[in-house]
Amino acid sequence: MTRPYAEVIGDPIAHSKSPLIHGFWLKKLSIDADYRATHVTADGLADYFADRRADPAWRGCNVTIPHKLAALDHVEDRGDVRATIGAINCVLRDGDALIGTNTDAGGFYAPIADLDLTGQPVVVVGAGGAARAILFALSRVGVGRVTILNRSPLKGAALLATFGLKGDALPLSAKLPSAALLVNTSALGMTGQPPLDLDLTPLPDDAIVYDIVYAPLETPLLQAAAARGLDTVDGLQMLVGQAAIAFELLFGVAPPEGCDDELRALLTQ
Template sequence: MTKPYAEVIGDPIAHSKSPLIHRFWLGQLGIDADYRATRVAAGELAAYFADRAADPDWRGCNVTVPHKVATLDHVPDPGDVRGSIGAANTVFRTLDGLAATNTDAAGFLSPIADLDLAGKPVVVVGAGGAARAILFALSKVGVGPVTLLNRTPLKGAALLSTFGLKGQALPLTARLPPAALLVNASTLGMTGQPPLELDLLSLPADAIVYDIVYAPIETELLTRAHERGLDTIDGLDMLIGQAALAFELLFGQPAPRDHDEELRERLLA
């Protein structure tokens, strides 16, 4: 007998901690369902969504690198995610069929919701799907100016314009300007990826360094931030925050966030 399931898709996908998170919450709530990690290559997206849409047990999926932008070409977008963030990280069933949305922006903001970042300088590294959600979120809290570091500064400049953010786009090798918040929104520093080599000396003593990479949890960037005595936020905070929003869309019940401490311990084990 089959049972309901959801999954996370990407390429690569073996590093994903999403199955552990969602299975933990399913267990806490006593929901008889499963959550899997499934590798989907770029050329397989259309076939994947067509196949899953026909499976009555499939509740939806989370979407990670490199499919966050391309997913919008294959799934209905009733909330106009394309027009706002421009990338999707969650696909779920509605009464009208599949729908794409993005929980990354709210997940990113959750650990910094109490900070007053209005008008304060921010540095963001990366210009992919996750960076889109983060820039969207930053635009909503009124930060500025934003310095975006990317291999292709022209792409970075276009993103700043897209989200109405004042600032500048520079290559990855550029010297960091002073900033209240530094966010690594790229895959640099992730296991199997090139390192993110930034000199943090220009950051003030009260700056916060936020790395959305969670494999490894303690990235080289966070290690160097700790050596400077800077406050840091690791990738688990955003991961759990966005996952909680997706969980309710996929399984119809709020994630049991009162167990976050135990969940984090399991993720770090």
């Protein structure tokens, strides 16, 4: 019998740490299954899902850049994700059906769940699939005005309207407003991408800077925030948080407890 497996798909995908995370948990729990990374282009997305639908060993996949929106067209949307977050990052098998869901919102919020963001101003950089999940989470905790910085301000304005958030949509070149939380949801700062060049001076001393990029782990944005003495949240925290939710969905058991430090050491070596 073929071993069950799951995977992460994207373009590019070589940088993904998801196989390390899921592989670590599978080994800890002595589960006889695999988790791998698979390069899938936009043109190959439909064929990918058709092939996997026919493979009984396939448990599902995580979905990363740039497929979080497009993958919705190839799966069932039983949780009405299209009408809420509008993007998926996880696909699960249910018999012959493929079900799309999103674990990014929960993964993003987990590291900052102890903060009281009620009525607080927030800045979000980017307006892609990850931004949608993050704005969804922020809308649920009652944040104040949200400023979206994006290459296309019109796209940012549409997202504010989608999630019922008050605020402004500005170009990336705009001056950073004061905010309690700054979140980079874009690929800027990722290995092979231009850095996210922001003047952090307008942020108050108790602001938090959160960068969901994890390759490199210490992005130029987080370096600049640390130099200013600001608290930071790196991309590994969201990555592991969303992966924990996905792991339980894919393999039917929660990740092992008490080994977060060991996992982080593995991911940062």
